[in-house]
Amino acid sequence: MTSPINSFLKSLVLTFVVGLGFVSCSSSKERPTRLLIYASAALRSADRAGGERKAPDAYRKAESAYWKAKTQYQLRQYDEAARAAIEARRFAEMAEVEAETRGAAASQGDLY
Numbered sequence: 422m423t424s425p426i427n428s429f430l431k432s433l434v435l436t437f438v439v440g441l442g443f444v445s446c447s448s449s450k451e452r453p454t455r456l457l458i459y460a461s462a463a464l465r466s467a468d469r470a471g472g473e474r475k476a477p478d479a480y481r482k483a484e485s486a487y488w489k490a491k492t493q494y495q496l497r498q499y500d501e502a503a504r505a506a507i508e509a510r511r512f513a514e515m516a517e518v519e520a521e522t523r524g525a526a527a528s529q530g531d532l533y
Contacts, residue, residue, distance in 0.1 A: 436511055453490075453499055456506035460487050463513035472516035475523045483512035 464483055467473075472480040490505035 436507075436514060451499060453494065453503035453506055456503050456510070457490055457494060460490060460506040460509040460513065463510040463517070467513040467517040467520065470517045470520040471524060472513070472520040474520075476516040476519035479512050479516035479519055483509050483516055485509075486512060 460483075464487055467476070467480055467483060472483075486505045486509035490502045490509055493499075493502035493505055
């Protein structure tokens with residue numbers, strides 16, 4: 422069984438590689454709609470995992486980057502919106518993993 426940290430690192434590397442692919446393929450005229458959708462989904466997952474309480478720093482960074490991405494998108498600054506959306510997703514995934522890790526550690530502590 423893999424540890425949560427190994428899973429997190431694999432997820433982080435995959436997110437980075439996929440994100441680089443999206444950014445390199447995007448032009449200033451191409452809308453990063455999917456990146457915003459992925460960032461939003463990652464934020465929802467982090468929220469369900471308790472990221473706001475258990476990983477407040479990463480969660481706040483994710484929210485901030487997400488709202489920056491939305492704002493840049495509305496201003497038609499698509500390259501900047503794409504970068505912010507990738508950052509939002511990365512921080513949201515970090516918050517989710519941290520929240521789940523802390524939740525697992527707390528439940529193991531209840532066993533003793």
